[in-house]
């Protein structure tokens with residue numbers, strides 16, 4: 532299994548859209564935005580992880596600008612339209628990733644059964660269930676008396692076949 536987040540010392544840039552990564556996603560080393568092969572920035576631009584964390588913002592920005600002017604914008608693959616829309620694409624990708632993670636989480640927690648509880652009716656397998664709340668239990672006991680308390684051990688009510696479970 533490839534290391535999903537392998538940190539690099541020098542930042543990698545995409546010669547097509549101008550995106551930067553410090554981490555490689557999987558072993559492919561492809562740009563998150565346009566799937567182009569990422570390249571290591573030439574070392575004389577000093578775009579290292581250390582500098583990213585410690586340099587004054589201005590100096591980092593100047594180095595980045597210099598790299599863009601001298602290297603990225605001159606690379607044969609460079610696509611100015613992609614470059615201009617990379618931020619919104621990245622935002623979109625991140626959103627998709629978050630949704631995928633949330634979906635994975637929902638499966639793990641069993642919330643993928645069609646309702647927020649991850650519960651389905653054991654009789655008719657409908658997902659249209661509701662939790663029997665303490666309040667509705669109290670009301671039920673008040674109306675039907677102590678003999679109906681059996682119902683109170685049930686936690687869920689199926690709105691489809693009206694059974695409690």
Ligand SMILES: [Zn+2]
Nearest residue numbers: 545548562565
């Ligand atoms: Zn790219």
Ligand SMILES: [Zn+2]
Nearest residue numbers: 652655689692
């Ligand atoms: Zn049911």
